[in-house]
Amino acid sequence: MSEPVTARDTAAIAAQLGREPRGIHEIGHRCPCGNPDVVTTEPRLPNGTPFPTTFYLTCPRAASRIGTLEGSGLMKEMEARLGTDPDLATAYTAAHQRYLEFRGELAREVGQSVPEIEGVSAGGMPDRVKCLHVLAGQALAQGHGVNPLGDEVLEALGDWWSTGPCVTAVDPTS
Numbered sequence: 805m806s807e808p809v810t811a812r813d814t815a816a817i818a819a820q821l822g823r824e825p826r827g828i829h830e831i832g833h834r835c836p837c838g839n840p841d842v843v844t845t846e847p848r849l850p851n852g853t854p855f856p857t858t859f860y861l862t863c864p865r866a867a868s869r870i871g872t873l874e875g876s877g878l879m880k881e882m883e884a885r886l887g888t889d890p891d892l893a894t895a896y897t898a899a900h901q902r903y904l905e906f907r908g909e910l911a912r913e914v915g916q917s918v919p920e921i922e923g924v925s926a927g928g929m930p931d932r933v934k935c936l937h938v939l940a941g942q943a944l945a946q947g948h949g950v951n952p953l954g955d956e957v958l959e960a961l962g963d964w965w966s967t968g969p970c971v972t973a974v975d976p977t978s
Contacts, residue, residue, distance in 0.1 A: 806844060806945075807831040813840050816973030820862045826850060829910060832859050832945030837969040841866060842944045847911045847918040854920040858907045859941035864971075865964045870936045873960055882953050883933040892952060893931075899951035900929035903942055 809828055816839045817825045827849040832842035841863035849855050861867055886893045903925040911918055927938030936957045943954030 807834065809840075809843075812973050816840060816971055817843060817862050819971035819973055820864055825862075827855055829914065832941070835863055835866075835965050835969075837965040839863070839969050839971065839973065841965075842941045844910065844945065846914055846916060847907050847921065848916045854918045856907075856921045856924050856926045857938060857941075858903065858910065858926070859938065859945040861937045861941040861944075863964065866940065866961060867937060869961050869964055870940055870957060873957065874936050878957075878960070879928075879933045879936060882956070883928070886931060886933070895952045897930040899942065899954070900925045902946060902950055903929065906946070 807830060809831055813831055814825060814828070817828065820839070825843065827846040829844045829846050831840045832844040833840070835841035841861065843860050843862055845855055845858055845860045847855060847858065861870070886896060904923065907921075907925075926935065927942070928934035929939075933939070933953060936953075939951055939954035940957040940961070941954075942951045943958050948955055948958075
Protein backbone atom coordinates (compact mmCIF):
# COMPACT_ATOMS: atom_id res chain seq x y z
CA MET A 805 0.00 0.00 0.00
CA SER A 806 2.50 2.63 -1.01
CA GLU A 807 1.34 6.23 -1.31
CA PRO A 808 3.07 9.44 -2.32
CA VAL A 809 4.17 11.69 0.53
CA THR A 810 2.12 14.86 1.00
CA ALA A 811 3.17 18.03 2.84
CA ARG A 812 0.83 17.01 5.68
CA ASP A 813 2.50 13.59 5.83
CA THR A 814 5.95 15.18 6.03
CA ALA A 815 4.76 17.42 8.89
CA ALA A 816 3.26 14.41 10.71
CA ILE A 817 6.44 12.37 10.26
CA ALA A 818 8.60 15.24 11.52
CA ALA A 819 6.35 15.52 14.59
CA GLN A 820 6.51 11.77 15.15
CA LEU A 821 10.30 11.65 14.87
CA GLY A 822 11.05 14.98 16.53
CA ARG A 823 13.24 15.90 13.54
CA GLU A 824 12.98 16.43 9.81
CA PRO A 825 12.64 13.11 7.96
CA ARG A 826 15.38 12.05 5.56
CA GLY A 827 15.30 10.05 2.36
CA ILE A 828 11.58 9.30 2.35
CA HIS A 829 10.43 7.79 -0.92
CA GLU A 830 6.79 7.12 -0.06
CA ILE A 831 4.37 6.18 2.68
CA GLY A 832 4.82 2.46 3.29
CA HIS A 833 1.77 2.13 5.53
CA ARG A 834 -0.85 4.41 6.99
CA CYS A 835 -2.13 3.93 10.53
CA PRO A 836 -5.88 3.52 11.00
CA CYS A 837 -5.76 7.00 12.63
CA GLY A 838 -4.76 8.46 9.25
CA ASN A 839 -1.12 9.34 9.93
CA PRO A 840 1.78 7.52 8.30
CA ASP A 841 3.22 4.87 10.61
CA VAL A 842 5.82 3.40 8.22
CA VAL A 843 7.79 5.25 5.57
CA THR A 844 9.68 3.67 2.72
CA THR A 845 13.18 5.13 2.84
CA GLU A 846 15.57 5.26 -0.08
CA PRO A 847 18.61 2.98 0.23
CA ARG A 848 20.97 5.96 0.30
CA LEU A 849 20.15 9.08 2.29
CA PRO A 850 20.54 12.52 0.68
CA ASN A 851 23.92 12.97 2.42
CA GLY A 852 25.20 9.76 0.80
CA THR A 853 24.93 7.48 3.83
CA PRO A 854 23.75 3.91 3.06
CA PHE A 855 20.47 3.24 4.86
CA PRO A 856 19.40 -0.42 5.13
CA THR A 857 16.13 0.27 7.00
CA THR A 858 13.81 0.43 4.01
CA PHE A 859 10.60 0.21 6.07
CA TYR A 860 11.06 2.75 8.86
CA LEU A 861 8.49 2.76 11.66
CA THR A 862 7.61 6.37 12.53
CA CYS A 863 4.72 6.10 15.01
CA PRO A 864 6.04 6.85 18.50
CA ARG A 865 3.26 4.89 20.20
CA ALA A 866 3.96 1.74 18.22
CA ALA A 867 7.71 2.28 18.68
CA SER A 868 7.32 2.64 22.45
CA ARG A 869 5.26 -0.52 22.73
CA ILE A 870 7.79 -2.36 20.61
CA GLY A 871 10.56 -1.11 22.90
CA THR A 872 8.70 -2.68 25.81
CA LEU A 873 8.45 -5.96 23.88
CA GLU A 874 12.19 -5.84 23.15
CA GLY A 875 12.89 -5.29 26.84
CA SER A 876 10.77 -8.33 27.73
CA GLY A 877 13.18 -10.78 26.09
CA LEU A 878 10.93 -11.44 23.11
CA MET A 879 13.81 -11.10 20.62
CA LYS A 880 15.83 -13.86 22.32
CA GLU A 881 12.76 -16.08 22.40
CA MET A 882 12.07 -15.50 18.70
CA GLU A 883 15.69 -16.10 17.76
CA ALA A 884 15.75 -19.36 19.74
CA ARG A 885 12.66 -20.50 17.83
CA LEU A 886 14.47 -19.87 14.54
CA GLY A 887 16.93 -22.57 15.57
CA THR A 888 14.27 -25.14 16.41
CA ASP A 889 11.47 -24.45 13.93
CA PRO A 890 12.61 -25.05 10.32
CA ASP A 891 9.33 -23.74 8.86
CA LEU A 892 9.70 -20.48 10.79
CA ALA A 893 13.34 -20.19 9.72
CA THR A 894 12.38 -20.74 6.08
CA ALA A 895 9.62 -18.13 6.24
CA TYR A 896 11.94 -15.65 7.96
CA THR A 897 14.59 -16.19 5.27
CA ALA A 898 11.91 -15.56 2.64
CA ALA A 899 11.04 -12.28 4.43
CA HIS A 900 14.72 -11.33 4.24
CA GLN A 901 14.71 -12.04 0.50
CA ARG A 902 11.55 -9.98 -0.05
CA TYR A 903 13.14 -7.10 1.86
CA LEU A 904 16.27 -7.25 -0.31
CA GLU A 905 14.25 -7.54 -3.52
CA PHE A 906 12.13 -4.53 -2.61
CA ARG A 907 15.16 -2.43 -1.69
CA GLY A 908 16.93 -3.46 -4.90
CA GLU A 909 13.92 -2.47 -7.00
CA LEU A 910 13.67 0.84 -5.14
CA ALA A 911 17.39 1.54 -5.66
CA ARG A 912 17.00 0.95 -9.40
CA GLU A 913 13.87 3.11 -9.52
CA VAL A 914 15.64 6.08 -7.90
CA GLY A 915 18.96 5.52 -9.66
CA GLN A 916 20.96 4.50 -6.62
CA SER A 917 23.68 1.92 -6.14
CA VAL A 918 24.43 0.86 -2.58
CA PRO A 919 26.98 -1.96 -2.60
CA GLU A 920 27.81 -1.29 1.06
CA ILE A 921 24.55 -2.93 2.14
CA GLU A 922 24.26 -5.56 -0.60
CA GLY A 923 22.76 -8.72 0.91
CA VAL A 924 22.06 -7.03 4.25
CA SER A 925 18.40 -6.54 5.07
CA ALA A 926 17.59 -5.28 8.57
CA GLY A 927 16.39 -6.44 11.94
CA GLY A 928 18.87 -9.33 12.06
CA MET A 929 17.33 -11.23 9.18
CA PRO A 930 17.75 -13.95 8.03
CA ASP A 931 19.14 -15.76 11.09
CA ARG A 932 18.95 -13.33 14.01
CA VAL A 933 16.33 -11.12 15.64
CA LYS A 934 17.80 -7.80 16.69
CA CYS A 935 15.16 -5.13 15.99
CA LEU A 936 11.43 -5.71 16.33
CA HIS A 937 10.73 -2.21 14.96
CA VAL A 938 12.10 -3.26 11.57
CA LEU A 939 10.15 -6.52 11.55
CA ALA A 940 6.91 -4.69 12.37
CA GLY A 941 7.67 -2.07 9.73
CA GLN A 942 8.10 -4.74 7.07
CA ALA A 943 4.92 -6.53 8.17
CA LEU A 944 2.92 -3.31 7.95
CA ALA A 945 4.40 -2.15 4.63
CA GLN A 946 4.48 -5.48 2.81
CA GLY A 947 1.45 -7.06 4.42
CA HIS A 948 0.45 -9.89 6.70
CA GLY A 949 2.17 -13.16 5.87
CA VAL A 950 5.41 -11.68 4.53
CA ASN A 951 7.37 -11.69 7.80
CA PRO A 952 6.08 -14.17 10.37
CA LEU A 953 7.94 -12.58 13.28
CA GLY A 954 6.80 -9.13 12.20
CA ASP A 955 3.23 -10.44 12.22
CA GLU A 956 3.76 -11.71 15.77
CA VAL A 957 5.05 -8.30 16.85
CA LEU A 958 1.99 -6.58 15.41
CA GLU A 959 -0.30 -9.04 17.17
CA ALA A 960 1.46 -8.39 20.48
CA LEU A 961 1.18 -4.61 20.03
CA GLY A 962 -2.57 -4.51 20.04
CA ASP A 963 -4.42 -1.42 18.81
CA TRP A 964 -1.78 1.26 19.45
CA TRP A 965 -3.88 3.79 17.51
CA SER A 966 -7.09 3.31 19.50
CA THR A 967 -6.68 6.49 21.59
CA GLY A 968 -6.39 8.62 18.47
CA PRO A 969 -3.52 10.01 16.41
CA CYS A 970 -0.08 10.06 18.01
CA VAL A 971 0.50 13.55 16.58
CA THR A 972 -1.64 16.21 15.03
CA ALA A 973 -0.12 17.47 11.83
CA VAL A 974 -1.20 20.53 9.97
CA ASP A 975 -0.69 20.82 6.24
CA PRO A 976 1.94 23.56 5.99
CA THR A 977 0.53 24.67 2.63
CA SER A 978 -2.90 25.55 4.03
